Amino acid sequence: MSKDIIIIGGEGNGGVIASAIIDMKNNYGYDYNLTGYLNDFEKVGTKLHEYPVLGGTKDIESFARKGYYFIWAVHMIGKGEKRRKLYYDLNIPEDRLISxxxxxxxxxxxxxxxxxxxxxxxxxxxxxxxxxxxxxxxxxxxxxxxxxxxxxxxxxxxxxxxxxxxxxxxxxxxxxxxxxxxxxxxxxxxxxxxxxxxxxxxxxxxxxxxxxxxxxxxxxxxxx
Structure with a gap:
């Protein structure tokens, strides 16, 4: 079954994860579709590594209801406590998280x-x-x-x-x-x-x- 995936984050780790998803689809036959990013610091429609920003983190729930999967890519070196708090504040449905x-x-x-x-x-x-x-x-x-x-x-x-x-x-x-x-x-x-x-x-x-x-x-x- 095809999985439509949204990366929570942006360039940096998000780009690395995007490249892996694309490679897995194009060269290994995984039924993955990278659809874009959720990012609070870029305008909707902005392209990151050729894929659009679809919204902000406030939109996680609505995309989850539509059947999208998510992967976390937010990383702030030395601010682990902040990123963990952000992760839980966003209430990402665990059944929508893809490894x-x-x-x-x-x-x-x-x-x-x-x-x-x-x-x-x-x-x-x-x-x-x-x-x-x-x-x-x-x-x-x-x-x-x-x-x-x-x-x-x-x-x-x-x-x-x-x-x-x-x-x-x-x-x-x-x-x-x-x-x-x-x-x-x-x-x-x-x-x-x-x-x-x-x-x-x-x-x-x-x-x-x-x-x-x-x-x-x-x-x-x-x-x-």
Whole structure:
């Protein structure tokens, strides 16, 4: 059955997800139709990567009633708490969230995939791992076995997350970063680009460097 898909977001992650959907339809036979975007910062009819802005986030309910599917593409680095609040404020019907798993990725047979997950081409997800709803795994990522990754996380291109890792909700792993095995990362935290995380980190913390050290705490005022 054909699925008409709307991306919630815009350029950036939205464009990456759009390119995966188009590739899956054109080259792998998926019955997906990318129809456009919902975006609060662009005028209706504006083209983003050749696809129109169809409305704003206030229009989610009306498009859901018409049978459209959605995928979340909103990402603000270091503002995980804000994006998680926005996600729940929008009341996206979970039965209308579609997961996009590119066929050139490897996802083990027993990975638990939440609603609205995105996995880009050339990424590896090991056995026994859980991906929480709305989590985005970008190109060329390695996610080891028996990991527990929370909802609305963002794993940037080329990152390497080892095994028996627990990542809380709406946390970010930066470009090319590596997380050693059996580490825990709290909610709303960030591991900076090209960093090597060798220790557990708490909620709302930014770690950078090799080995990664606490750069600063994320204050709640930053979420406004």
């Amino acid at each position: 996009i798993i590119h066929p050139k990725s490897f996802v083990a047979f027993n990975v638990e995939i939440g609603k609205g997950v995105f996995v880009m081409a050339n990424s590896y997800i090991g056995p026994g791992t859980k991906l929480g709803k709305g989590t985005l795994v970008m190109a060329n990522c390695v996610v080891g076995h028996n990991d527990d990754i929370g909802e609305l996380c963002h794993l940037s291109a080329g990152c390497n997350v080892s095994s028996y890792i627990k990542i809380g909700n709406a946390s970010d792993i930066g470009l090319g970063a590596a997380v050693l095995e059996k580490r825990t990362i709290g909610d709303y935290s960030v591991v900076g680009a090209n960093s090597l995380l060798t220790k557990d980190i708490g909620d709302r913390e930014i770690y950078v460097g090799t080995p990664a050290k606490l750069h600063r705490k994320i204050d709640k005022y930053e979420q406004n």
